Amino acid sequence: QVRLVESGGGAVQPGTSLRLSCVASGFTFASYPIHWVRQAPGKGLEWVAVKSKDGSNMHYADSVRGRFTISRDNFKNTEYLQMNIVRPEDTAVYYCARDGPGIDYWGQGTLVTVSS
Amino acid sequence: QSVLTQPPSRSGTPGQRVIISCSGSTSNIGSQNVNWYQQLPGTAPKPLIYHSDQRQSGVPARFSGSKSGTSASLAIIGLQSEDEADYYCAAWDDSLKAVLFGGGTRLTVL
Numbered sequence: 001q002v003r004l005v006e007s008g009g010g011a012v013q014p015g016t017s018l019r020l021s022c023v024a025s026g027f028t029f030a031s032y033p034i035h036w037v038r039q040a041p042g043k044g045l046e047w048v049a050v051k052s053k054d055g056s057n058m059h060y061a062d063s064v065r066g067r068f069t070i071s072r073d074n075f076k077n078t079e080y081l082q083m084n085i086v087r088p089e090d091t092a093v094y095y096c097a098r099d100g101p102g103i104d105y106w107g108q109g110t111l112v113t114v115s116s
Numbered sequence: 117q118s119v120l121t122q123p124p125s126r127s128g129t130p131g132q133r134v135i136i137s138c139s140g141s142t143s144n145i146g147s148q149n150v151n152w153y154q155q156l157p158g159t160a161p162k163p164l165i166y167h168s169d170q171r172q173s174g175v176p177a178r179f180s181g182s183k184s185g186t187s188a189s190l191a192i193i194g195l196q197s198e199d200e201a202d203y204y205c206a207a208w209d210d211s212l213k214a215v216l217f218g219g220g221t222r223l224t225v226l
Contacts, residue, residue: 037217
């Protein structure tokens with residue numbers, strides 16, 4: 001069955017970096033774009049970024065553009081979110097999610113807490 | 117501030133029909149497909165509707181989606197207690213080159 005498992009979350013200080021990973025299984029990873037979506041505590045869903053399945057296009061939310069970078073390794077069935085210069089407002093549960101059709105499968109999420 | 121506008125809350129009694137609206141613009145709902153998600157507390161969102169009116173596999177037929185112009189709706193008929201959750205609409209915005217989520221609607225089953 002389709003499975004997405006995020007990891008890499010934790011508590012970090014403002015201005016530092018963190019890399020999240022999303023390992024996929026149960027489907028042909030290279031055939032689907034993967035999104036990152038986050039949810040701050042008690043808040044709604046906020047889309048973060050997406051990379052096309054062939055890697056030719058990447059799109060980011062304004063709130064993270066220039067600080068976050070999405071990448072993928074199709075051989076490892078893994079999507080990454082490199083988070084640089086993190087801010088307290090980046091505190092959230094980060095989900096990776098498959099696109100096809102619509103966002104149809106979600107991981108369980110990984111919590112990132114940015115605090116001094 | 118969400119560019120897709122949803123009512124913050126809706127409520128209904130068991131068996132009732134409830135509609136949750138989602139309002140956008142020509143660059144998102146007006147020209148793109150709308151997706152709907154259900155989120156229970158402490159869990160990941162569950163996809164309900166894709167391509168504006170198609171149910172995801174396994175979603176009961178009492179959930180339906182529709183779109184007209186720059187607005188979309190999620191209808192739930194025969195409301196059940198387990199439908200109490202947060203509901204989100206989402207659509208790609210071709211001007212912003214971004215996925216937009218609505219602010220979410222908390223559905224309470226009285």
